[in-house]
Amino acid sequence: MNNHLGSWQIVHIPDKQPVPPGQQPTVSMFASVIDPKHANTIVRRLNQVAPLEGFRHVKRVQKKFLEGGKTQLSVLICLACDNDTQLDNVPSHVQELINLYQLSTSIVKVCKYAPMSKAEWEEQCKLWPTSYHPPTYNIDGITGFNEEDMQLVFKFMQFAVDLATSGKNRVVNAAVIVDPSVKQLIASACDQICAWKDKTSIDYSCFLKPESITSDSDSYRVAAHETVLSNGLSNELRQPYTGVSCLYPWRWTEKQQYSESSCYWHPLRHAAIVAIESSAARDRRLLPDLGNIRIKSFELDPMKASPTSSPAKRQRTICDNVDNDESAGNQIFHMVDNESADNQIFHMALARPYLCTGYDIYLVWEPCPMCAMALVHQRIRRIFYAFPNPNAGALGSVHRLQGEKSLNHHYAVFRIVMPEEVLHRCKTDVAKTV
Amino acid sequence: MASPGEECSTETLAFMELALEQAKSALSILEVPIGCVIVGDGKVVASGRNRTTETRNATRHAEMEAIDILLEQWQKSGLSPSEVAERFSKCILYVTCEPCIMCAAALTILGIKEVYYGCANDKFGGCGSILSLHLSSPVPCNSGEVQSSKGFKSTGGIMASEAIFLLRTFYEQGNPNAPKPHRPLAAQAGH
Numbered sequence: 001m002n003n004h005l006g007s008w009q010i011v012h013i014p015d016k017q018p019v020p021p022g023q024q025p026t027v028s029m030f031a032s033v034i035d036p037k038h039a040n041t042i043v044r045r046l047n048q049v050a051p052l053e054g055f056r057h058v059k060r061v062q063k064k065f066l067e068g069g070k071t072q073l074s075v076l077i078c079l080a081c082d083n084d085t086q087l088d089n090v091p092s093h094v095q096e097l098i099n100l101y102q103l104s105t106s107i108v109k110v111c112k113y114a115p116m117s118k119a120e121w122e123e124q125c126k127l128w129p130t131s132y133h134p135p136t137y138n139i140d141g142i143t144g145f146n147e148e149d150m151q152l153v154f155k156f157m158q159f160a161v162d163l164a165t166s167g168k169n170r171v172v173n174a175a176v177i178v179d180p181s182v183k184q185l186i187a188s189a190c191d192q193i194c195a196w197k198d199k200t201s202i203d204y205s206c207f208l209k210p211e212s213i214t215s216d217s218d219s220y221r222v223a224a225h226e227t228v229l230s231n232g233l234s235n236e237l238r239q240p241y242t243g244v245s246c247l248y249p250w251r252w253t254e255k256q257q258y259s260e261s262s263c264y265w266h267p268l269r270h271a272a273i274v275a276i277e278s279s280a281a282r283d284r285r286l287l288p289d290l291g292n293i294r295i296k297s298f299e300l301d302p303m304k305a306s307p308t309s310s311p312a313k314r315q316r317t318i319c320d321n322v323d324n325d326e327s328a329g330n331q332i333f334h335m336v337d338n339e340s341a342d343n344q345i346f347h348m349a350l351a352r353p354y355l356c357t358g359y360d361i362y363l364v365w366e367p368c369p370m371c372a373m374a375l376v377h378q379r380i381r382r383i384f385y386a387f388p389n390p391n392a393g394a395l396g397s398v399h400r401l402q403g404e405k406s407l408n409h410h411y412a413v414f415r416i417v418m419p420e421e422v423l424h425r426c427k428t429d430v431a432k433t434v
Numbered sequence: 435m436a437s438p439g440e441e442c443s444t445e446t447l448a449f450m451e452l453a454l455e456q457a458k459s460a461l462s463i464l465e466v467p468i469g470c471v472i473v474g475d476g477k478v479v480a481s482g483r484n485r486t487t488e489t490r491n492a493t494r495h496a497e498m499e500a501i502d503i504l505l506e507q508w509q510k511s512g513l514s515p516s517e518v519a520e521r522f523s524k525c526i527l528y529v530t531c532e533p534c535i536m537c538a539a540a541l542t543i544l545g546i547k548e549v550y551y552g553c554a555n556d557k558f559g560g561c562g563s564i565l566s567l568h569l570s571s572p573v574p575c576n577s578g579e580v581q582s583s584k585g586f587k588s589t590g591g592i593m594a595s596e597a598i599f600l601l602r603t604f605y606e607q608g609n610p611n612a613p614k615p616h617r618p619l620a621a622q623a624g625h
Contacts (some may be wrong), residue, residue, distance in 0.1 A: 029474035093473050140576070207448075248544075249539075249542075249543045250542075250582065250583060251545060252515055252519075252543070253514075253516050253518075253519040253545075254515075254517050258577065263511055264505075264506065265506055265509070265515065267515075267543055268498075268543060268544075269546060273493060276491060276492075276493055277491055277493075280489055280490045280491035283490045284489070284490055355490065355492055368539060369535055369536070369538075369539035369560070369567060370535075370536050370539035370540050370543065371536075372535075373535035373539065373558070373560070374492075374493045374536050374557075376535075376536075376558075377486075377492035377493055377534075377536065378491070378492045378493065380491070391582075399537070399565060404490060404564055404565075406556065406557050406558075406564055407557065407558060407564070408557055408558075417496075
């Protein structure tokens, strides 16, 4: 089972556009060479009168090795104003220290933000030394990936890849919505822009336990020569994959082969949109409408900014225990008979999942803006995708919705880096077994 | 883009009035009151209103509803994808609130000609407020043949106060579909 772990990687896609390591924003500071004999005293004093607030990643002292085995110590004194190379605005305590030790100050550039990667850190240290703490993926309360989490994440992604490559002729995008708290598949879909049989034919049969998904370790064996990239985030695929809707959203007009009369076609039925529809249909079926219950609740006027609104978290209750049961809705209704109606209605309201709150989605390709925004609307918690979308990707490639602060919901985005060969695996496997 | 001061033709106002009617019908059944009409050849060819509460599908915005009606209609009458694209390229959308990023992206995919909207959408707007998807996008293409969005003309501020009034009415009575708030209502009850 460890085969794939060595080759597949989970990479967090941050809210902010990563800049090339050599182009990180900097600030100007006053610095001075100091006599090593005075280093302790000066640093202690500076930490009192001019602490480097907001620059915890920056080291106070720089040590340089000079020719002849000598070392030279420099110390950061304080922040310098832009265009101000004079010491006019320096606080008086700092000025006293400069005078006392007869420091000759100069301006140095220091990186403004803590490094996010080793490459960034190495670049930063060329200017002035900083410290680097590798990320732990502890993002917005979402815990890191332990061995078990990773196995599950890879398993669901493998399922999405299998769906995407299951077509006769070509690879499409696929979406798999999962409730990670109970490790359950909620909905899955492929792109349906060319063949959508009927509105009633939405596939509801997606209640697989992850165990039932093909999980032989061979299926994870992938090419050993994965090219590990400097930032791990961009690699070009060798094939165009023109069947992937999110990659070519504007190409639907060129398609002529839709002629089967029993099929609708629909340029907007990208995999994520279809999966959301399927998940909503499941929701309606398992938890029928509760009538005219008005739950007093509150969402701010969309016209106004909402600094105070905090996203309510999904309440996890009895529903999870009956999720697999077709009559879940009925069971809940039975329980109403036993308790006071008001109280029970309140519990039922809590029990009902709010859209896809708490759910994850697995996509083979980074979604376009339509799909990415649909996933914001439907309150998906985490998005995992395998291949970036340089044409229209909305999670880092062209746009970066996870970093749009004004949106009322934010998901965490991860890329699962894997070799392109996984997209060809299915066909060869089928060929072998036939 | 949005130029509310610009004089609107009576035709524009009349179609926006119809979109507002759709929004009002949404409000009457506790849906988010946003409505739209799509106009082709000077006539309304489809209309829609928000259906997110009923469907429990937060993507069922007014625009998506109207688009689905058109796609089904045109396919039933046997139009090919390129013919459908041709029709969309002559259609104008009138919607009471600026299309969100999802709907604006959908409208570029379909290649709609023009959009008139009521109030701006400061949280989700895809026609200038948050993203500007209506502007044609030069796609960073390496193959050289990747199509890109042609964009569409977008004008905001048409009968915006009417649209805002409906939304405010809705949110003041409470969105029954929204998740339970953490903090007590009293704390926010000011407006």
